[in-house]
Amino acid sequence: MKPVIGVTTDITRDGKHELEKEYVQAIIRAGGLPVVIPIGVDEDADQLLAMLDGLLFTGGNDINPMLFDEEPRVGLGEVSPGRDSCELELARRLLKTDKPILGICRGIQILNVAGGGNLYQDIYKQLDKPVLQHQQKAPGDHASHFVDVENGSLLESIAGNHRIKVNSYHHQSIKDVTYPFIVTGIATDGIIESIESNEHRFVLGVQWHPEKLAVKGDTVSQRIFERFIKACAIESDQKS
Numbered sequence: 001m002k003p004v005i006g007v008t009t010d011i012t013r014d015g016k017h018e019l020e021k022e023y024v025q026a027i028i029r030a031g032g033l034p035v036v037i038p039i040g041v042d043e044d045a046d047q048l049l050a051m052l053d054g055l056l057f058t059g060g061n062d063i064n065p066m067l068f069d070e071e072p073r074v075g076l077g078e079v080s081p082g083r084d085s086c087e088l089e090l091a092r093r094l095l096k097t098d099k100p101i102l103g104i105c106r107g108i109q110i111l112n113v114a115g116g117g118n119l120y121q122d123i124y125k126q127l128d129k130p131v132l133q134h135q136q137k138a139p140g141d142h143a144s145h146f147v148d149v150e151n152g153s154l155l156e157s158i159a160g161n162h163r164i165k166v167n168s169y170h171h172q173s174i175k176d177v178t179y180p181f182i183v184t185g186i187a188t189d190g191i192i193e194s195i196e197s198n199e200h201r202f203v204l205g206v207q208w209h210p211e212k213l214a215v216k217g218d219t220v221s222q223r224i225f226e227r228f229i230k231a232c233a234i235e236s237d238q239k240s
Helices: 021-029 042-051 081-097 106-114 154-159 210-214 219-239
Strands: 004-008 033-037 054-057 101-104 145-149 163-166 181-187 192-197 203-206
Touching: 004 021, 004 042, 004 081, 004 219, 021 033, 021 210, 021 219, 042 081, 054 081, 054 106, 054 219, 081 101, 081 106, 101 106, 101 219, 106 192, 106 203, 145 154, 145 192, 154 181, 154 192, 154 203, 154 219, 181 203, 203 219, 210 219
Parallel strands: 004 033, 004 054, 054 101, 101 203
Antiparallel strands: 145 163, 145 181, 181 192, 192 203
16 A cells, blocks of 8 residues: 655635645655645644654745744744644654654754754845845746755765755745754755754655656656655555
């Protein structure tokens, strides 16, 4: 049987759940069975997570800075308090159960905050050094900047290279990480682009959008999903 992968959703101002199709397509292509997770299920998190073999935290709105002990700064975008609380609860519980996690864009930031880390609310207003264009104007399947990958990391084993090209659609980013996370990918301007855990079987967060690249045939992006689904398949086999 295929491993069951939860996929978190965004929510619009008028209350509609949203999910870009590439997330689902990338999971299906890698051999997983995606299940869409609506906002508001945190009260039933234990029952939900028992059904899943892994969880993909997707991109979306900014994260409320009050959740990492900061007040909003100029440059903070729209936040979704209900989504924040739901995803943080799911992430914290998943980390305790050691089920595989893949966090993409906002998803890497949720993982970091769940682990006790913090964020830059807006890199363009908070950093006093030149930064790359992290909200690219090019199509989503276009890789626009480089990421240097830590030797010996999970990401390096997936990429098979110490430098990869990625796309970019964010203005918040990780500031400080705490245990169990380590930084394993950095853009050429110093922005943190990937984190992972050495204390879990598969917990990986990336700041870019591999789902947009994977569906267009990018091999590194495809392998990210393949390794994630492989880890989820091991979880599924252990439940059987």
